[in-house]
């Protein structure tokens with residue numbers, strides 16, 4: 075698919091969901107790589123997991139901003155607050171919008187559905203509306219507004235897809251969790267807005283992202299906390315799971331490249347705009363067996379000095395059945411990302427979990 079280069083230097087970029095895990099890493103990368111311009115972080119700092127970790131990441135962002143010639147502004151608020159979203163767009167007129175703010179997690183959506191509807195559906199709709207209203211006629215007779223909307227989707231949209239690897243050409247109409255249903259809905263809404271208002275948009279289906287200062291609700295992190303506390307970790311589906319784990323730096327590299335290449339605006343045979351719309355997988359394309367991942371995590375926790383060498387791992391694990399909403403395998407077909415952006419995630423679990431364990435030791 076043809077792409078239009080989007081210049082980031084000296085532009086205003088809005089990243090929602092920063093200082094979330096992926097958002098903080100992305101903003102730090104932008105502050106390091108860009109010249110001039112402004113980055114706006116927008117996050118409600120909710121307590122789905124310990125907000126102290128978000129404050130810690132915000133501190134890292136502020137440190138990076140001090141060394142950068144790019145201005146950083148943090149807005150605390152919810153994307154479900156239409157007035158605040160509209161005010162932010164009117165005041166700062168972002169050229170590129172990266173929407174990472176969302177209620178994540180498959181299991182939490184079973185007991186807390188409301189927050190998924192508020193953040194992932196109403197919040198995303200507010201972002202789309204603000205993008206639509208960003209366009210205005212400039213002095214050189216051109217309509218200008220948001221040049222590229224990039225947003226987080228998820229590998230969970232593939233549900234129980236049997237065909238591997240998962241391709242963005244596969245039919246994904248059978249979500250098995252509310253979380254997955256909201257992410258698929260985001261893709262549908264974005265398609266409609268791209269078609270109706272010619273807004274270039276790219277959805278990114280992230281595959282199990284991990285790394286330093288990651289999310290404590292995710293397995294590698296919560297398992298580490300439990301093992302340190304001497305508790306037992308539950309291994310779901312008796313360990314018969316395969317996950318395409320993706321290290322956060324690879325995700326950031328993918329998002330950074332995608333931000334700079336927007337789907338081209340073109341007219342179809344009917345003279346009407348074709349939707350400048352795309353969706354990509356970002357995943358390593360090398361699914362790991364859950365038990366191998368756990369063994370590597372254990373080795374790296376010992377190596378980093380988080381746990382003693384004689385730790386009895388066998389006594390602290392329990393094999394249990396599958397949880398509702400979970401899927402047995404995730405496996406990304408990353409060919410399209412390689413073709414259009416020249417990038418495939420590269421960092422293996424040994425290197426990635428080592429970095430996580432070393433960070434955890436020092437945190």
Ligand SMILES: NC(=O)c1ccc[n+]([C@@H]2O[C@H](COP(=O)([O-])OP(=O)(O)OC[C@H]3O[C@@H](n4cnc5c(N)ncnc54)[C@H](O)[C@@H]3O)[C@@H](O)[C@H]2O)c1
Nearest residue numbers: 091094095096117118120152153175176193226280282283
């Ligand atoms: N980490 C993964 O493995 C993974 C996989 C697939 C998709 N994703 C998606 O990537 C995005 C980022 O994920 P993450 O792992 O960094 O999660 P995260 O929870 O660390 O980050 C999300 C951030 O969004 C904020 N937020 C939530 N609702 C908000 C709202 N209504 N208004 C403003 N801010 C709000 C949270 O406070 C949090 O800081 C999410 O959209 C998530 O669904 C993540």
